Amino acid sequence: xxxxxxxxxxxxxxxxxxxxxxxxxxxxxxxxxxxxxxxxxxxxxxxxxxxxxxxxxxxxxxxxxxxxxxxxxxxxxxxxxxxxxxxxxxxxxxxxxxxxxxxxxxxxxxxxxxxxxxxxxxxxxxxxxxxxxxxxxxxxxxxxxxxxxxxxxxxxxxxxxxxxxxxxxxxxxxxxxxxxxxxxxxxxxxxxxxxxxxxxxxxxxxxxxxxxxxxxxxxxxxxxxxxxxxxxxxxxxxxxxxxxxxxxxxxxxxxxxxxxxxxxxxxxxxxxxxxxxxxxxxxxxxxxxxxxxxxxxxxxxxxxxxxxxxxxxxxxxxxxxxxxxxxxxxxxxxxxxxxxxxxxxxxxxxxxxxxxxxxxxxxxxxxxxxxxxxxxxx
Amino acid sequence: xxxxxxxxxxxxxxxxxxxxxxxxxxxxxxxxxxxxxxxxxxxxxxxxxxxxxxxxxxxxxxxxxxxxxxxxxxxxxxxxxxxxxxxxxxxxxxxxxxxxxxxxxxxxxxxxxxxxxxxxxxxxxxxxxxxxxxxxxxxxxxxxxxxxxxxxxxxxxxxxxxxxxxxxxxxxxxxxxxxxxxxxxxxxxxxxxxxxxxxxxxxxxxxxxxxxxxxxxxxxxxxxxxxxxxxxxxxxxxxxxxxxxxxxxxxxxxxxxxxxxxxxxxxxxxxxxxxxxxxxxxxxxxxxxxxxxxxxxxxxxxxxxxxxxxxxxxxxxxxxxxxxxxxxxxxxxxxxxxxxxxxxxxxxxxxxxxxxxxxxxxxxxxxxxxxxxxxxxx
Numbered sequence: 001x002x003x004x005x006x007x008x009x010x011x012x013x014x015x016x017x018x019x020x021x022x023x024x025x026x027x028x029x030x031x032x033x034x035x036x037x038x039x040x041x042x043x044x045x046x047x048x049x050x051x052x053x054x055x056x057x058x059x060x061x062x063x064x065x066x067x068x069x070x071x072x073x074x075x076x077x078x079x080x081x082x083x084x085x086x087x088x089x090x091x092x093x094x095x096x097x098x099x100x101x102x103x104x105x106x107x108x109x110x111x112x113x114x115x116x117x118x119x120x121x122x123x124x125x126x127x128x129x130x131x132x133x134x135x136x137x138x139x140x141x142x143x144x145x146x147x148x149x150x151x152x153x154x155x156x157x158x159x160x161x162x163x164x165x166x167x168x169x170x171x172x173x174x175x176x177x178x179x180x181x182x183x184x185x186x187x188x189x190x191x192x193x194x195x196x197x198x199x200x201x202x203x204x205x206x207x208x209x210x211x212x213x214x215x216x217x218x219x220x221x222x223x224x225x226x227x228x229x230x231x232x233x234x235x236x237x238x239x240x241x242x243x244x245x246x247x248x249x250x251x252x253x254x255x256x257x258x259x260x261x262x263x264x265x266x267x268x269x270x271x272x273x274x275x276x277x278x279x280x281x282x283x284x285x286x287x288x289x290x291x292x293x294x295x296x297x298x299x300x301x302x303x304x305x306x307x308x309x310x311x312x313x314x315x316x317x318x319x320x321x322x323x324x325x326x327x328x329x330x331x332x333x334x335x336x337x338x339x340x341x342x343x344x345x346x347x348x349x350x351x352x353x354x355x356x357x358x359x360x361x362x363x364x365x366x367x368x369x370x371x372x373x374x375x376x377x378x
Numbered sequence: 379x380x381x382x383x384x385x386x387x388x389x390x391x392x393x394x395x396x397x398x399x400x401x402x403x404x405x406x407x408x409x410x411x412x413x414x415x416x417x418x419x420x421x422x423x424x425x426x427x428x429x430x431x432x433x434x435x436x437x438x439x440x441x442x443x444x445x446x447x448x449x450x451x452x453x454x455x456x457x458x459x460x461x462x463x464x465x466x467x468x469x470x471x472x473x474x475x476x477x478x479x480x481x482x483x484x485x486x487x488x489x490x491x492x493x494x495x496x497x498x499x500x501x502x503x504x505x506x507x508x509x510x511x512x513x514x515x516x517x518x519x520x521x522x523x524x525x526x527x528x529x530x531x532x533x534x535x536x537x538x539x540x541x542x543x544x545x546x547x548x549x550x551x552x553x554x555x556x557x558x559x560x561x562x563x564x565x566x567x568x569x570x571x572x573x574x575x576x577x578x579x580x581x582x583x584x585x586x587x588x589x590x591x592x593x594x595x596x597x598x599x600x601x602x603x604x605x606x607x608x609x610x611x612x613x614x615x616x617x618x619x620x621x622x623x624x625x626x627x628x629x630x631x632x633x634x635x636x637x638x639x640x641x642x643x644x645x646x647x648x649x650x651x652x653x654x655x656x657x658x659x660x661x662x663x664x665x666x667x668x669x670x671x672x673x674x675x676x677x678x679x680x681x682x683x684x685x686x687x688x689x690x691x692x693x694x695x696x697x698x699x700x701x702x703x704x705x706x707x708x709x710x711x712x713x714x715x716x717x718x719x720x721x722x723x724x725x726x727x728x729x730x731x732x733x734x735x736x737x738x739x740x741x742x743x744x745x746x747x748x749x750x751x752x753x754x755x756x
Contacts, residue, residue, distance in 0.1 A: 002701060024700060024719070301713075303681045330676070338402075339400045
């Protein structure tokens with residue numbers, strides 16, 4: 001039986017467990033702690049930056065994949081040097097780890113990105129702002145996540161702390177991007193096998209709150225024609241151009257002036273694809289397992305007209321657990337599908353999500369939001 | 379977090395694991411062996427007939443349920459005596475364990491069963507055969523499973539071995555049933571909470587080969603009207619009349635003369651409900667976990683017009699594993715959903731099943747059969 005090793009024991013690894021189990025494929029997880037979301041499949045607990053630890057884990061599996069993109073290049077290269085299959089590989093992950101390298105590569109590939117520049121000091125930033133209406137989005141090249149490492153600035157002095165850290169070698173390099181005037185945000189999910197086949201799900205609409213994904217509507221409203229085609233073409237070009245294997249999520253802006261621009265990439269199952277667990281013939285987690293094993297990819301058709309995913313963020317603040325709210329929530333929303341990550345509530349933390357699938361968008365949106373709202377005590 | 383304990387580590391326990399994990403509910407399994415299908419969640423390994431072993435396991439969970447109906451009444455009563463929630467309870471399971479008690483109770487409830495009688499010797503059997511066209515189906519009251527403990531007889535001497543064993547106290551009592559001339563076999567699945575709510579899936583059509591379920595078509599063809607209503611009414615009456623909690627499967631005959639008769643019962647998730655994993659808003663495994671925890675039941679609507687399940691029986695005889703056939707199968711059937719039980723191939727053994735869901739029955743049946751056929755080397 002082929003054995004897949006996942007580095008990182010977060011909710012993405014957790015949600016691969018059911019899919020691997022149903023396929024009869026062994027999944028082993030290198031988790032950060034004993035009580036990680038994926039602990040049911042954790043065969044090792046340790047630091048993903050520890051080369052010896054990761055190597056020892058990787059030698060017990062047939063292919064290594066990831067819950068996150070943070071494994072250092074040195075560790076990834078050491079795995080490859082031992083002949084271990086790493087999917088996605090270090091050459092691809094480099095672009096997910098460094099936003100400057102990523103934007104350079106996307107431009108080389110002729111793919112649409114917002115205007116951007118690297119900036120090393122306030123003068124360079126001031127020049128960029130002057131050219132872009134006095135506003136820009138400064139991002140750290142590395143370490144950004146769920147809105148962290150991102151600041152919208154209207155004056156060049158607002159990121160002096162980051163410039164100082166970068167100059168001292170204590171912080172990552174910085175880039176600045178134009179503040180895109182967008183109508184909405186989209187995400188295009190695809191999966192690619194090492195042998196080259198690609199499967200795409202329908203493009204979806206994502207709603208962010210405070211830099212964190214709050215809600216996904218699949219497919220994106222009114223996106224059956226040109227937008228869907230363009231989004232898919234972009235994601236396929238990214239997957240092929242960057243040599244991604246497994247699931248790739250491409251976050252996109254649909255601009256006020258009708259352009260589709262690439263915002264960010266994720267080379268793993270992604271929050272924008274959680275709807276596929278109940279809304280698609282093949283979920284992103286099953287597809288990721290199949291892709292990294294170089295098995296044929298599954299059908300990506302939706303099972304209904306609409307799927308809506310709403311995140312459960314933060315959770316109850318009264319000390320109750322998610323499950324304490326199940327009797328009320330499940331009674332009112334019998335078609336809502338709960339996905340809990342086994343985490344303790346904490347402000348802003350992703351604790352789970354609710355999927356609802358159906359043919360009437362208004363009803364589906366209402367049920368998903370109302371069901372998720374049971375888990376937030378205001 | 380509530381904790382569900384499952385006695386028995388077979389494929390039914392295995393398929394509860396993903397559903398409990400997504401709901402964020404702890405599932406513990408008392409398995410028969412270290413390599414049981416549900417080993418990922420096994421917290422104890424031992425004999426389900428060993429009262430001390432089962433009690434020790436049950437004390438670690440909030441509610442006990444089952445992968446099979448074989449736990450002895452003495453053990454079940456000992457759990458209840460300790461105040462442990464047992465679902466379904468011993469009073470209900472008694473009827474699943476003893477076909478004579480079950481038929482008596484169903485008749486008391488006024489529910490339709492084939493003509494039957496207990497028989498203690500060849501003379502009694504001969505009398506029954508003479509009244510029923512010279513043919514009958516003899517069944518052992520206990521221990522029957524997947525066609526075992528069942529013989530179609532045309533002469534009273536054909537079960538002398540069973541009569542001798544019963545007379546010596548070495549074998550179970552016997553009953554004989556009329557051989558029902560049926561058009562087809564149906565199965566009606568429902569789930570019932572301790573607090574009384576019941577949810578029913580659409581009635582399905584089952585195809586048996588050599589006494590073992592081979593294929594399920596959901597819903598049963600042409601069963602939108604009277605047949606569906608009658609089947610549901612019967613299963614609800616059985617669930618309430620026998621006090622079943624959790625999932626109940628009622629196997630039915632649709633006779634040549636347009637009657638619906640009860641064939642057998644199962645008080646647990648059942649092969650006839652595996653289609654719900656991909657074909658229903660709520661799978662039988664999720665519903666069982668919800669029901670035994672007395673949580674509100676989920677919607678049972680189909681997600682498409684048709685779902686077909688085909689069992690993978692026996693498996694390859696050339697020493698290959700199921701997974702060796704995935705590249706060919708998955709490439710040809712991208713919409714087929716594989717469910718493997720983690721068992722070694724052996725003639726007649728249930729190793730897994732394939733579900734296919736869609737709106738064109740001919741296509742769905744073809745794909746499910748063709749996909750499952752990849753795993754049988756003739």
